[in-house]
Every structure is written in structure tokens, then in C-alpha cells.
Amino acid sequence: MKLLQRYLPLATLLAIGGTAIADPVIVRLTPPSKLFSLGVTNGPVIARFLPEQRFDLQSSIRPDPGMTIDSVEFQVDEATVSGVVTLKPGTGGVATNLTIGTLRAFETSAPGVHSFSVRAVQSDGKVATASGNFEVAPIAQRGRRARNVIFCIGDGMGIAHRTAARLMKFNASMGKANGLLAMDQMPFSGLVMTHSLNSIVTDSSPGAACYSTGNKANNNQHGVFPDDTTDNFDNPRVENVGEYLHRTQGKALGIVTTSDVFDATPAAFATHTQSRAAGSGICDQYLDESGRTGLSVLLGGGRKWFLPATTPGSGRTAATDYALADELASGWAIPVGQVDTNRDLIADFEAAGWRYAADRTSLAATPADTRRLLGLFSFSNMNVAKDKIDGRRGAKPAGATSSVVEDFGLPDQPMLDEMTDKALQVLSRNANGFVLMVEAASIDKQAHNMDTERWILDTIEFDAAIGRCLDFARTNSDTLVIVTADHECAGVNIIGGSRVAQSVLTQQLAQPSVRTTTYTNAVGGFLFTFPYSHFSIRTNVGTYEAAGFPKYVLGEDGYPVTTDIDGRMIVGYAANADRFEDYLTNPYPLRDSQQPFVTQEPQLRHPGGPSNRDFPTGNFLTGQIPDAVAAHTASDVPVSAQGRGASAFTGVMDNTDVFFRAMQAVVGGAQ
Amino acid sequence: MPCVGRHARRVRIGRHRLRPAGLLLPLALVIQGLAGPEPLSGGLAPGIESKPTISELHLDELYERPIGPRGLAFSVRARALDGRPVRLRGFAVRQASPIPFCLILSPVPVTLHEREYGLAEDLPSNFVHVHFPRGPHPFLPWSRDPMTVDGCLELGAREEADGRISHVRLRANAPWSSRRPPSDTTASSVPRSEAAANPIPASNESARPDQLESQPALLRELP
Numbered sequence: 001m002k003l004l005q006r007y008l009p010l011a012t013l014l015a016i017g018g019t020a021i022a023d024p025v026i027v028r029l030t031p032p033s034k035l036f037s038l039g040v041t042n043g044p045v046i047a048r049f050l051p052e053q054r055f056d057l058q059s060s061i062r063p064d065p066g067m068t069i070d071s072v073e074f075q076v077d078e079a080t081v082s083g084v085v086t087l088k089p090g091t092g093g094v095a096t097n098l099t100i101g102t103l104r105a106f107e108t109s110a111p112g113v114h115s116f117s118v119r120a121v122q123s124d125g126k127v128a129t130a131s132g133n134f135e136v137a138p139i140a141q142r143g144r145r146a147r148n149v150i151f152c153i154g155d156g157m158g159i160a161h162r163t164a165a166r167l168m169k170f171n172a173s174m175g176k177a178n179g180l181l182a183m184d185q186m187p188f189s190g191l192v193m194t195h196s197l198n199s200i201v202t203d204s205s206p207g208a209a210c211y212s213t214g215n216k217a218n219n220n221q222h223g224v225f226p227d228d229t230t231d232n233f234d235n236p237r238v239e240n241v242g243e244y245l246h247r248t249q250g251k252a253l254g255i256v257t258t259s260d261v262f263d264a265t266p267a268a269f270a271t272h273t274q275s276r277a278a279g280s281g282i283c284d285q286y287l288d289e290s291g292r293t294g295l296s297v298l299l300g301g302g303r304k305w306f307l308p309a310t311t312p313g314s315g316r317t318a319a320t321d322y323a324l325a326d327e328l329a330s331g332w333a334i335p336v337g338q339v340d341t342n343r344d345l346i347a348d349f350e351a352a353g354w355r356y357a358a359d360r361t362s363l364a365a366t367p368a369d370t371r372r373l374l375g376l377f378s379f380s381n382m383n384v385a386k387d388k389i390d391g392r393r394g395a396k397p398a399g400a401t402s403s404v405v406e407d408f409g410l411p412d413q414p415m416l417d418e419m420t421d422k423a424l425q426v427l428s429r430n431a432n433g434f435v436l437m438v439e440a441a442s443i444d445k446q447a448h449n450m451d452t453e454r455w456i457l458d459t460i461e462f463d464a465a466i467g468r469c470l471d472f473a474r475t476n477s478d479t480l481v482i483v484t485a486d487h488e489c490a491g492v493n494i495i496g497g498s499r500v501a502q503s504v505l506t507q508q509l510a511q512p513s514v515r516t517t518t519y520t521n522a523v524g525g526f527l528f529t530f531p532y533s534h535f536s537i538r539t540n541v542g543t544y545e546a547a548g549f550p551k552y553v554l555g556e557d558g559y560p561v562t563t564d565i566d567g568r569m570i571v572g573y574a575a576n577a578d579r580f581e582d583y584l585t586n587p588y589p590l591r592d593s594q595q596p597f598v599t600q601e602p603q604l605r606h607p608g609g610p611s612n613r614d615f616p617t618g619n620f621l622t623g624q625i626p627d628a629v630a631a632h633t634a635s636d637v638p639v640s641a642q643g644r645g646a647s648a649f650t651g652v653m654d655n656t657d658v659f660f661r662a663m664q665a666v667v668g669g670a671q
Numbered sequence: 672m673p674c675v676g677r678h679a680r681r682v683r684i685g686r687h688r689l690r691p692a693g694l695l696l697p698l699a700l701v702i703q704g705l706a707g708p709e710p711l712s713g714g715l716a717p718g719i720e721s722k723p724t725i726s727e728l729h730l731d732e733l734y735e736r737p738i739g740p741r742g743l744a745f746s747v748r749a750r751a752l753d754g755r756p757v758r759l760r761g762f763a764v765r766q767a768s769p770i771p772f773c774l775i776l777s778p779v780p781v782t783l784h785e786r787e788y789g790l791a792e793d794l795p796s797n798f799v800h801v802h803f804p805r806g807p808h809p810f811l812p813w814s815r816d817p818m819t820v821d822g823c824l825e826l827g828a829r830e831e832a833d834g835r836i837s838h839v840r841l842r843a844n845a846p847w848s849s850r851r852p853p854s855d856t857t858a859s860s861v862p863r864s865e866a867a868a869n870p871i872p873a874s875n876e877s878a879r880p881d882q883l884e885s886q887p888a889l890l891r892e893l894p
Contacts, residue, residue, distance in 0.1 A: 203787075260791040277789030277834075302791075303742075304836075310828050311742035312734065312838040313796050317830050320790075346741060358740030379796045407779050408795045409731075409738040448787060588780055628767050629784055 024069065024122050026130035027098065028060035030225045030236045032197065032216070033116070033132035046197075047134040047225075048214055048656060050663055051109040053244050055215075056236030056331075057081065058102045059118040060090060060228045061128060068123045072101025075117045081106060086327040090228035098228050102236065104331025111138035137214075137660050139668040146644035146665040147433035147478035149241075150469045151211055152183075154462050155204060155265055156444025156455075156489025159638050160571075164452075164494055165459035167569055168552050168560060182467040183483045186640035190650045192658060193636055194487045197226070200634040204444070205276045207486025207655070208268035212437075213238040214659035222264060223272035232275040233322040237332065241659065242270055242435050245666065246294030250432035254297035254423045256465075258416055258458070259441030260380045261286070261300040265486060269437045270295050273322075279305045279315060280341065281322025287349055288335045296371060296430065297423045299363075300441075301378035306345035313379055316341045349374045360414040363422055373426045377413045384442045384454050385461035388413050389559045397587035404588060416440055417464035424472050433478075438465050447490040448629045452571045453563040453585040455492075460559060473643045480646060480665050484639035484658060490630035491574025497547035498583060499540050501566040508537065509582055537582055537619035541570050575631040578623040645670035674756055674823030674842065725821055728757040730778040733797045733839055743796055743838070745826055753826040759799060759841055760819045763811070770832045771809030774801050776820065776841070790834060800837040804844065 029036040031047030049055060057074045074081040083103050090098030101120065108114065117131040154161065162183065170179030196202035197216035206217035215238050218226045224235035242253035257266040262279040270293045271285040283305040286298055304315030321339040329336040350356055354372040357363040363375050383391075383405050390396070391405035391413075405411045420438050427434035440462030446455035466483055473479040498505065542548065550569045552560045563585045570583060625631050639658060641649035645665020653661070664670065734743040745753075764775040768785040775783075776799040783792050801820050803811065822843035831837050 263788065263791040275789075279790055304796075307742045309830075309836060312745060312828070313738075313743035314828065314838075315790060315836050317834055317836060319830075319834055356740070362740070380790070380792045380794060383793075404779070407731075409734070409736055409797065411737070445788070445793070448784065449782070627786075629782070629787070 023126060024061050024063040024067070024120060024128045026059055026118060026120065026128050027062050028058070028226075028228060029116070029118055029130050029132045030058040030227070031055060031116070031132070031134045032225060033134065036130055036132035041133075044654070045113055045133060045135040046216060048137050048660065049107075049134065049238075050214065050244060050660070050667065051111060051136055051139060052107045052248065053214070054105045054107045054237075054239040054332075056102055056104050056225075056238075057106050057116075057118075058100060058225070058227060058236040059120065059130070060095070060098045060100050061118075061120040062098055063122050064124070064126070067126075069099035069101070069120050070123050071121045072099075073119045074101075074103055074106075075115075075119070076106075076108065077114050078117075084327070084331075086325075088229075088325075092228070092230040095228040100228060102327070104237075104328060105239075108136060111136045137663075139664055141668050143669040143671040144478060144644060145667070145669040146480040146662075148427075148436070148476060149434075149480045149662050149666050150436045150438065150473075150482065151269075151662075152462070152466050152469060152481065152483040153208065153211070153265055153437065153439045154443050154459060154483070154485045155259075155439055155441045156447050156487060156632065157440070157459060157462070157485040157637065158488030158492055158633075158635055160492040160494055161443055161447070161455065161459050161485075161488075162638065164456045164492070164569065164571060165463060167494070167550065168456050168563070169460050169463070169554065169558075171549060171551055173549050181463045182470055183463055183640050186470070186481070186483060186642040186646070188642070188646045188649045189638060189640045191636040191652045192484055192639045192655050193652065194485075194655050195634065201632050202487050202634075203276075203632060204264035204486050205268060208265040209238075209240075210655040211484075211486075211659055212240040212242070212269045214656045214663070216656065218274075220264075220276050221274045222268035222276065224274055226274065232273050232278045233281055233324060233337075234328060235272065235274045237272045237328075240269060240272075240293070241663070242293040242295065243289075245435055246292065249666075250430075251294055252296040252427050252430035252432070252434040253294045254427045254434060254436040255295065255299070255439075256297065256416070256419045256423045256437065257300040257439040257441050258382045258384070258461075259300060259439065259445070260302035260305075260378075261298055261376070262302050262305055263381070263441060265439045265441065266298075266300060266437065269435075278320045278322065280317060280320040281337065282320075283345060284322060284337055284340075284343065287345065287352060288337055290352070292332070292334055294435075296434075297373045297426050297436070299357075299373070299375035299377075299419045299423060301376065301380055301382040303346075303358075303376035304379045306349075306376060308344050309341040315380075316343065346374070346376070359410070359412040360418065361412055363414050363418065366422055366426070368425065369429070370426050371429055373422065375414075375419065375422075378408070378410050381442065381445065382413050383408055383410070384446060385415065385457040385559070386454050386563075388415060389457070389557060392557065393555075400587075415464070416461050417468050420465040420468045424468065428472075428476070436469075438469065440465065443485075444489045444632075447492055447573075448631075450490060450573050450576060450579055450581075450630050451586055456563075457559060464558060470642060478644050480641065480643040480662060482639065482641050482646075482649065482658065482662060485637040486655075488633045488635040488637050490576065491633045491635070493572055493574065494569060495572040496541050496543045496570045497550050498566070498568045498570060499542040499546055502564050502568070503566075505537075505540060505583065508540075509584075538621075540583065542567075573630050575625055575633050576621065576623045577625060577627050577629050577631075579621050581619045581621055583619075674754060725756045725758050726752055728752055728759055728824065730759060730761050730776070730797045730799065733799070738796065749824070749826065749839070752824050755824060756821065757824045757841070758819060758821045759801075760817055761799070762816075763813055763818050764794065764798065765813055768833060769810055770800075772803045772805050773831070774811050774813075775799070776801050776818065785833070797839075799839045799841055800831055800835075801841045801843050 033046050034040050061069050063069050072085045085101050085103045088100050113135045116133055120128045166181050194202050196206035196219050198218045203219045205220050205222040209217045209222035227235045245251040255266045262282040264276040267282045271282045307314035309316045318339050318341055322337045323339050324336045354374045355370045357375040387404035391403040391411050396403050442458045443455045469481045473481050550567050555561045639649050648661040733749045735746050761776040761778050762780045764777050765782040781794055820843050822841040825840040829837050
């Protein structure tokens with residue numbers, strides 16, 4: 001297979017003809033295309049752009065031994081592309097033998113499929129060429145344009161996450177849901193295919209970048225196409241939605257998330273990198289390139305990236321920082337950046353006219369005339385909805401003297417809907433409209449952990465934020481609201497309801513272990529023995545009619561008074577790692593070593609994965625993947641839309657289609 | 672930086688006595704049982720022994736509370752104990768990609784998925800990097816239970832091997848030893864050849880005592 005991949009470009013040259021077979025060899029041609037990589041012309045064109053949306057042209061060439069590549073020329077529709085082509089060596093492994101030619105910030109306005117080729121000349125005069133293609137999507141001019149577009153992304157939120165949130169918030173009886181989520185009430189819905197450029201199963205970087213750029217990316221990369229260097233920030237770029245609409249229409253960009261702001265989904269809307277982990281550089285880019293992106297609101301966690309490295313709590317490192325080559329900076333007209341671990345980024349934001357909020361109180365006090373708003377409410381990810389709500393209620397885990405948010409030292413964190421409200425207030429002051437991305441990040445993170453109640457409450461929190469967006473859209477009719485996910489996480493589904501009351505379940509879990517079983521790990525092949533409760537907890541899982549209709553009761557704050565109810569909803573995970581499960585709400589995120597029974601003898605170690613919970617209650621569930629936590633899946637995710645242009649969001653679509661359908665409404669208008 | 676005063680040599684995992692049926696506890700006993708001699712008191716002339724004067728320091732005492740709008744600020748007590756022997760209690764963070772000879776101590780249970788999220792994490796800010804002297808075994812067995820660690824407190828920013836910045840470190844003494852730990856009936860039933868035939872990336876999952884002996888260079892993840 002590797003041989004096939006290695007020689008595919010050469011085979012492509014042979015297959016498509018029209019070019020001389022020669023050394024050197026073109027090994028990569030960007031934007032990516034099936035024509036170049038697979039030698040086929042059928043099927044969808046991989047790279048698509050809006051009219052005048054900018055992107056880089058790049059090619060990697062392997063010269064003959066002892067030779068160099070003297071020049072690289074790109075052609076679009078058989079016409080040479082003007083501009084400077086910069087040559088540099090590849091880096092990392094076999095790529096060191098490559099020469100990379102790059103032409104920055106190309107654009108064309110002509111709709112349709114365009115032929116695209118590269119011609120490289122070696123020092124001995126030999127020539128190598130290769131061909132690919134890309135498409136410029138047609139934008140029809142019709143109706144009124146959407147002035148504002150809001151992407152609400154429930155990270156990892158598949159269909160079952162929505163269903164579980166609806167059932168917990170409204171319950172169902174006699175076959176009908178007793179109420180609908182805000183996202184349920186949006187008039188148009190469809191399904192989105194979420195594959196990335198290099199896998200059927202995406203991660204959040206390309207999963208979000210498809211919405212922000214309209215293009216596929218490799219896993220862990222966003223705003224860029226893959227290249228042959230190890231530099232995290234030199235990849236060929238694709239102009240993202242904020243940059244494009246700020247440049248062409250003067251729109252502002254807002255990013256609101258419950259995660260660390262450098263995390264993949266928020267970063268995909270304003271930055272460009274092949275490493276989603278490069279936190280210092282990503283956060284620097286937020287400010288450094290805000291003149292191009294129109295970024296005006298940035299709310300979430302991740303304060304550690306904004307503090308000088310010498311300040312306790314800072315996470316800034318040279319390895320995660322960035323500095324651009326002059327050719328990239330000049331090609332895109334952006335600052336070169338700097339590796340500056342001691343940068344006080346909060347101070348730099350403030351110096352650039354941003355107002356800074358550190359907690360819910362200061363966020364709420366944001367003056368009405370604020371035009372740029374930075375909010376950093378935690379040092380990395382914000383605490384999840386359940387823990388924030390418990391903190392507001394004064395609820396503490398059993399036996400604890402403080403709530404989880406107090407343990408984290410940040411008891412005054414805002415909810416996502418409160419952040420969304422403030423973002424809308426600030427962005428709506430921009431006369432030319434705005435793009436807003438609202439992300440509920442921990443639906444995904446808690447689904448990875450198979451912490452059922454936490455991701456359900458985060459989905460309920462997300463729905464409250466969606467409600468704010470829809471309220472805004474009702475009074476600002478030229479607003480398009482899109483609710484979707486970047487991918488599904490964990491293979492979540494609702495498999496039934498508990499057959500027993502909470503008190504019975506608790507009594508069962510208190511029974512001493514009476515026998516042992518032997519466990520063989522699928523990966524390690526190790527055997528070991530552990531005891532488990534005589535009562536198999538999984539017999540409590542009621543399927544079909546035994547599931548009944550769980551009855552959760554909401555508090556005044558809109559969240560369940562308790563998630564530990566009689567006949568509770570039971571969730572299963574298809575992309576599961578090994579775990580023990582007692583079907584009780586975990587008092588602490590991720591794991592609770594203070595749960596009842598945990599300290600009872602015998603204390604045993606247990607298999608890897610989130611099986612650090614609920615042991616030794618005995619319900620061991622064998623994982624189907626070798627990872628330590630549950631994984632993303634390739635399942636389609638739902639999309640719902642309301643507002644100007646929303647009727648386009650029906651049927652089954654590629655994730656990049658979401659971008660182009662939204663841009664049709666914003667750029668071309670909708671009836 | 673030399674630790675001023677006592678440098679305790681104890682790592683206590685959990686609050687349970689050895690149970691023969693367990694896999695972790697024999698190792699916990701090993702760690703306790705192999706602890707070195709009681710340390711000397713700081714400021715005393717060599718050879719003069721006294722009762723330990725190690726200071727207990729709660730993780731919540733490391734920084735001023737509540738946390739302000741910018742960075743953290745070391746507490747007066749933490750600054751006073753900088754370079755001195757302290758006893759910390761917390762949870763060993765469960766990591767997919769731990770640093771050799773180091774663990775992260777957290778006030779609440781945390782699992783980090785570095786592969787999934789990089790440094791976007793749910794780690795409270797008052798975590799501590801606990802460094803152990805280099806020895807034959809780079810990873811301390813992970814346990815779900817609270818851990819008590821004695822060592823020398825060190826304040827100040829430093830980039831760790833995993834890219835995190837540590838602002839508080841504990842220089843703990845070695846829990847390792849060349850003595851063979853007591854065997855466990857279950858563990859001893861595992862063929863060594865089988866373990867060797869199933870290489871798994873290192874992690875700070877618990878390791879069986881026999882693995883500590885048979886694979887000195889790198890502990891292997893257990894099921």
C-alpha cells in the first residue's frame with residue numbers, strides 16, 4: 001500500500017498522459033485533487049472555493065540525486081499564474097530530499113472546474129509536470145443576503161446526543177416527547193457526512209475547518225492543506241470564512257467556546273496550522289491576524305496561553321509558538337509573528353482596544369458599547385455544565401467540602417448561553433454584520449469519557465445557547481443560524497432505562513463481591529482476576545417496553561434537579577473503550593475516587609480506559625477499540641437551520657457543503 | 672537546587688493495607704517498604720538526627736485564592752516552603768502520554784488525553800509535577816487512590832518534556848529499588864513470554880511487580 005501511495009503520482013502521470021515522463025517527480029500538488037492523487041476524473045472535485053476566496057498553490061518535487069530544482073511554475077486553465085513562487089526544502093524524514101514550490105494567496109472568480117498544473121525545471125534542464133484540478137463554486141445572485149451567520153457546533157453531537165438531551169429536559173410519555181429542544185424546532189434539517197481528507201473518521205480540526213473554509217483537511221490540521229515540512233505554521237493556507245467575509249464585506253468574527261480557546265474547533269475559524277496542539281502560536285494568531293479575520297469576540301477558556309511564561313499558570317512555550325517566513329507573511333499581508341514566550345497577550349489584546357473579562361461577573365458588566373471582547377474564564381477547558389450548575393446551586397459531591405468549580409479555583413464561570421448573549425451584543429454593533437461560531441466543546445470531551453450525565457447536561461447548555469441565537473434571529477431576520485456537529489463522538493445511543501429504583505440500585509452496588517472472573521485484555525493479552533458484585537448491574541438495563549419513560553424534573557435554572565432518578569435513562573457507547581459502569585452520575589468529572597464503595601476492599605487495579613470509575617461494582621464492559629477513551633465515529637451528524645437561506649439545509653450533504661450553502665445565503669442571497 | 676531541611680523519602684499510594692489478591696497493593700507496599708531512611712533535619716550538622724520536620728502543604732494552598740483575573744500568585748506559605756521538604760496529597764493524573772520519571776499530582780481526579788486534545792485539558796491550575804530520580808523504571812504505577820508524596824518543593828516556571836509549563840515541582844526521592852518486590856499470585860501466573868510478545872506503549876497505568884523486574888527499561892501498559 002505504501003508503495004502504491006509512493007508511486008501513485010508517477011502512475012498518475014503515466015495514466016493521464018499529456019506530460020512527459022521524467023525525473024524529477026512531482027510528489028504533491030496542492031490544492032489536493034483526485035486527478036493528481038488517484039488519477040481519476042470522476043466523482044466530486046475535492047478542493048472547492050468561493051469566487052475570489054484565496055488559497056495557496058504548492059507542489060513538492062523530488063529531484064534526481066545531485067540535482068536541484070531551479071524553478072516551479074503553476075498554471076490554471078493552461079495560463080501561467082503570475083506571482084512569486086518561493087522554493088524551499090522539505091523537512092522531516094524523506095521530505096528532506098524534496099523541493100517545495102509555493103505561490104501564496106491565489107484567487108479566481110470564474111465558477112466551474114479549473115485545470116491546474118505544475119511545471120518544475122531541474123538544474124540539468126529536465127522538466128516534470130503534473131496536473132490536478134479544483135472548483136470554484138457558483139454563487140447565484142438571488143433574494144436578500146444573510147447579514148449575519150451563526151455556526152452553532154455541538155462538538156461530537158450526534159443524533160443520540162440530541163435525543164438524550166430532549167428526553168432529560170422534557171421527558172416523553174405515551175409515545176410522544178413532552179417538549180422540543182430549541183434545535184428541534186428549527187424548520188430545516190438534514191444529515192452531514194463528516195469524513196476528513198485522510199480518514200473516514202475525522203477529528204475536530206478538519207471537522208470544523210470544513211465549515212470555516214469549505215475544504216477538507218487532514219486530521220489535526222485546520223485552515224491549511226497538508227505539506228512536506230515539519231513547521232506547524234507554514235502550510236498552504238485556505239482563506240477562512242471570517243477572513244473572506246471581513247475582506248469582501250467588512251463583517252466581524254466572533255468565537256465562543258466552552259473549551260480552551262486554542263482547541264481545534266475555535267481555532268479552525270481564525271487560525272491556520274498543521275498542529276492543533278500549537279497553543280501559543282494559535283492564540284497569538286488570534287490577535288496578530290485579527291485585522292484580516294475581523295475577530296472581535298473571543299470567549300472561552302485557555303488563559304494559560306495568554307500569560308507570560310514566567311507568570312504562574314502560564315502554558316506558553318517556544319515549541320508551541322510561531323513565526324512565519326517572510327514569503328508567507330508578505331503573501332497574505334499578515335504579521336510575521338514571533339516566538340515570544342514572555343508575551344503578555346492579555347495586555348496586548350487590551351492595548352489593541354479589547355475589553356477583557358475574567359469571570360461571569362465581569363462579563364456581565366461589559367459595557368453596551370464594547371466592540372471587541374476577550375473573555376478567558378479558565379486556564380484551559382472551562383468546567384462542564386453540570387459542575388458549573390452544581391457550583392451555582394451550592395451542591396457539592398458527597399463527602400466533599402467544596403464544589404468542583406471551587407476545587408478548580410474558578411467558581412464564577414459563565415454558562416454558554418450567557419457567553420453567547422454577550423457575543424451577540426458586541427457583534428451586532430458591527431454595521432456590516434458578523435460571523436459567529438458557538439461551540440459546546442464538552443459534549444465531545446465528556447462523551448470521550450463516557451460520562452453520560454455530563455455530556456447530556458452540556459447538550460442542554462448548548463441548546464440554551466442555540467435558543468439565544470434563535471431569539472436574535474427572530475428580531476434580526478437576515479440572520480442564518482446553523483446547528484450541527486463536527487463529528488459524532490463515542491457511538492452514543494440510548495439503549496433503555498433502568499428497571500430499578502435508585503435506592504435499589506444503590507443497595508445492589510453495596511453488596512460485597514462474592515466471586516471472581518478472569519479478564520483477558522484484547523490488546524495486551526494479559527490475564528488477571530478480579531472479583532465483582534454477585535449482582536450483575538447490567539440486568540438492570542430495561543430494553544424495549546421495560547425502558548418505560550424516565551421522568552426527570554427540571555430546576556428553575558433549566559437543568560435537572562438530579563440526574564439520579566428512578567428508572568433513569570441508560571446510554572450505551574459503540575466506540576467504547578474498556579470501562580466499568582454502575583449507571584450512577586459521577587460526582588466528579590472524569591473519575592471519582594470518592595464515590596461510595598470505591599474505598600471498600602479489596603482494592604484492585606483494573607483495565608485501561610475510563611474504567612477508573614465505578615469499580616468494583618462489577619459491570620465490566622469490554623471496549624471495542626484499543627484506546628484509553630471512547631473515540632469519534634464516522635456516523636453522519638444532524639444539521640438544522642433557521643433564518644435567511646435555511647431551506648438549503650435539507651437532505652444528505654458533505655460537511656463542506658454546509659460552508660457553501662451558508663455562503664450562498666451570505667454572498668449571493670436567498671429567497 | 673538543594674532542598675533545605677528534611678528530604679523525606681516516602682511515597683504512599685492509597686490508604687489501604689496490602690491485600691494478597693490485589694495487583695496494585697503489593698507494589699504500593701514495595702514503594703513504602705523500600706523507602707529510605709528517615710531524612711535528616713534541615714540546618715542540623717551531619718550525623719545529628721531528630722524527628723522529621725516536613726511540612727504538610729495542601730494543593731489548594733499553593734496559590735492565592737480566589738484566582739484573580741490574570742495569572743496565579745504563589746501563596747505566602749508556598750513561597751516560604753520553596754526549597755524545603757513538604758508533604759503533598761493529591762491524585763496522580765492518569766495520562767496517555769506521561770513523562771518518564773515524573774507524574775502530575777492534582778487535587779481532583781483527572782485523566783488527560785494528550786493524543787486527543789494536546790494541551791486542551793481539564794487539569795486544575797494547582798497541579799504539581801512530581802519528579803523522581805532516574806532509576807530502572809521510568810513510570811510510577813498509577814493508582815486511583817489519593818497519593819501522599821514527600822519531597823522538596825520547587826517553585827518557578829520550567830518547560831517539561833511534554834510541553835507543559837510546570838510552576839510547582841516536587842523533587843521526590845526514589846520509590847524504586849533493585850530489591851525484587853513480593854510476587855502476586857495472579858501476576859506470577861502470567862507467562863513472561865506473553866507479556867514480552869505484546870508490546871504496548873508506555874503509560875502510567877499500573878504495572879505488575881513482575882514487570883518491574885522483567886522490563887527494567889520501560890514499563891508496559893497493562894490491560
